[in-house]
Amino acid sequence: MDNVESKNNLETIIDESSNLSLNQIRRLLNKMSSSEIAHALESSPPKQRNLLFSLLKTEEEGDVLFELGEEIQQDLISSISNEELAEAVKELELDEIVDILQNLPEERMKKILSGMSQIDRKRIEVGLTFPENTAGGLLNTDVISVRPENSIEVVTTYLRGQKKLPENTDKIFVVNNENEYLGELTISNIITSNPSMIVREIMETT
Structure with a gap:
């Protein structure tokens, strides 16, 4: 046109x-x-x-x-309705979803998030904790994730091999082979844990 x-x-x-x-x-x-x-x-x-x-x-x-x-x-x-809104935003980029949802009443936001996949819900929840206009940079970057069977030594080596971590990274996600959310692993736990320990032993689940 x-x-x-x-x-x-x-x-x-x-x-x-x-x-x-x-x-x-x-x-x-x-x-x-x-x-x-x-x-x-x-x-x-x-x-x-x-x-x-x-x-x-x-x-x-x-x-x-x-x-x-x-x-x-x-x-x-x-x-x-909540259902229509959830359907309307489901194909948007995560930072765009955050931009729309961050001004909703908390109860309504929770209902919208409950209809999303666990991994998307967690990523959006992380984005919502940052000040307005800063979430986009976080969510446009690939979220760092590891498998539950990885050792802490493997995770540490992997993180050191990254050229740059997403800004404000204080945790990484634990996902299965289908990329489904299983839990979280804080950077502090990675640093203080025995390298021989397995991710599933120290990850936090919700």
Whole structure:
């Protein structure tokens, strides 16, 4: 789509959506990027904004929510169910999910996280402990993980072989062969444990 057509679609959505049928609006939305849709939502009055958002496919909602400013983002999130929100964000990058979830009430956030895989839930929970705008750097880096059958000596050698550890690393994840979360291993435990010990002997489980 060229820039002229894109601009025309955006202007039509903002200025004329009240005169269009729902199908016409859907067709326009389908031609727009998530950032363009977000701009249209932010430029529309609340009633029109809610209508436009309701016409999006669930799989499109996450990308659009990420592009929105916090106030409008949270206002729209309050209008959808936990199940719909979880479905909307599931394909986003982890730092994008953190950006959306970090402003939710704690109880609602827990319900959203409960529907995710253990490894994703743990990674997001770690990201949520950092100040706003710092989680992205952590979550965009591959999370360091080890197997439960590894010895502490092997883990130490592995860590020393890394060119750089993710910033603020104080623990690593223990996962099985299917990359499913089993527990955590703190850096302090690695340093103070006998090298011959096995990860499963000292890892923390929740």
